[in-house]
Ligand SMILES: Nc1nc2c(c(=O)[nH]1)N[C@H]1C(S)=C(S)[C@@H](COP(=O)(O)O)O[C@H]1N2
């Protein structure tokens with residue numbers, strides 16, 4: 001039998017896995033709550049780059065877990081097929097928990113990978129399945145860790161007779177995770193972009209040096225960029241509904257801010273946006289200071305055709321409806337004639353091709 005099917009190795013890998021799964025679980029929860037904020041808790045709009053960091057940890061951390069997970073499975077797999085399958089009731093529970101944990105962890109890794117590769121071969125909606133499986137996995141990991149805590153402490157304390165093969169194996173696993181991080185983190189850390197061989201998106205590709213997830217062609221909004229009939233409407237619970245043309249928007253105070261697009265898929269890129277503060281428009285329309293705003297795109301279909309601005313984001317002076325980026329008018333693919341860009345916010349909520357703000 002290989003010296004790698006060993007309790008000490010399983011313990012060390014288990015601790016590393018537990019810690020990294022914890023980090024990925026918490027950052028995943030952050031992303032979930034940013035996108036599905038409960039009525040009683042709006043997410044803050046600062047620090048500007050917070051979501052960029054949490055989602056980078058989530059996606060790149062998730063990728064770095066893969067070598068750990070495979071190594072752990074390799075170390076313990078003879079035990080998975082042990083006979084008899086369990087000894088006594090407590091052991092049966094532990095085996096059931098492991099039976100849940102292993103497929104749940106593999107499911108999270110595989111669906112996450114498919115998602116960042118923009119490949120949706122599964123019959124369910126990615127975010128819903130990934131979110132609920134995360135809770136199952138977190139519960140199973142917690143119970144497993146509690147069940148194993150004595151064994152792990154003992155295994156980590158005892159000195160093995162020959163530690164060399166195990167130490168080499170751990171080093172190789174750690175190095176593999178390190179290589180995964182180094183070859184992907186450039187999708188969000190621009191100085192490392194040249195190393196990002198495994199990253200699905202790079203920060204400087206696409207029109208106006210900014211990546212595109214959904215193009216104007218795919219969204220059916222190409223014609224809007226040159227449509228003189230386009231207007232921005234501000235409607236809902238306002239004292240003065242507004243209908244504004246491009247010229248009307250340009251006549252309002254213009255702001256230029258450097259803000260990132262931080263996609264849920266882990267890539268992010270900063271750009272210099274120019275446009276009108278959402279706050280100024282809300283004041284002009286006479287909206288309440290604590291108003292929530294629904295941002296409606298002119299895209300007809302698509303899951304991300306609308307988003308919500310909670311009060312912190314709606315009132316933040318950095319939250320813009322941008323007409324231009326990096327010194328030029330917006331490209332159709334970046335949401336021309338008008339797109340939302342706000343600090344500390346998932347990319348899916350930076351709505352492009354905006355036609356209406358509905359104040360609620
Ligand atoms: N209307 C609309 N807006 C949208 C999307 C969309 O599909 N439809 N995609 C979002 C996603 S997932 C991201 S990451 C950002 C990307 O902005 P960019 O294409 O300008 O980089 O736009 C967001 N805005």
Ligand SMILES: [Mo]
Pocket residue numbers: 213262263264265347348
């Ligand atoms: Mo995105």
